[in-house]
Amino acid sequence: MVESLIAIEVVYADVGRQRLQRVSVPAGTTLRAAVRLSGIGEQFPELDVLGCPLGIFGKLIADADTRAVEVGDRIEIYRPLLADPKEVRRLRAEKAARAKAQNL
Template sequence: MVEAVIKVEVVYAAVDRQVLLSVTVPVGATVRDALFKSGLNDEFPELDLGSCPVGIFGKVVADPATRQVQEGDRIEVYRPLLADPKEVRRLRAAKAAEAKARNQ
């Protein structure tokens, strides 16, 4: 008997390049199963696919080891932020205020 399969996409954006991979997995496969089957860890050995944060269509998946994928899902692998957005805004505002004070 032929095993039922579905197709999903796995995407990752590194600093220097982006990758979109199409993966065929058996029905009932989890997000982690699809990640490991994608071979993404071969292209990006610095990724820890066992613990990296992931999402499906922009929504974070809380437990990728148990969340089953569905036909057409796009699994996104997230990398850590280089800077805290709130801190960047605070520094930008302080710099603008300082420049304004100098020009008065």
């Protein structure tokens, strides 16, 4: 019996470069296994393909180790945030308040 293949995309971007890898994987392959099979980990050695968060079309997938890929999935590999967005907004608001106070 011939194993059916599913066409998917795996994408990752770091600060200086990005990669979109089109691959075909066997039906029933999990998201995490598909990322490993894509070979993208070799192109980005700093990437932890076994532990990084994964998503599909901008939606985080909590069960990436058990969820099977579907035809046309675009698996996105997320990297950790360098700064907390709430903290950045708070600092920006403080800076704006100081500037406003100085102009009075």
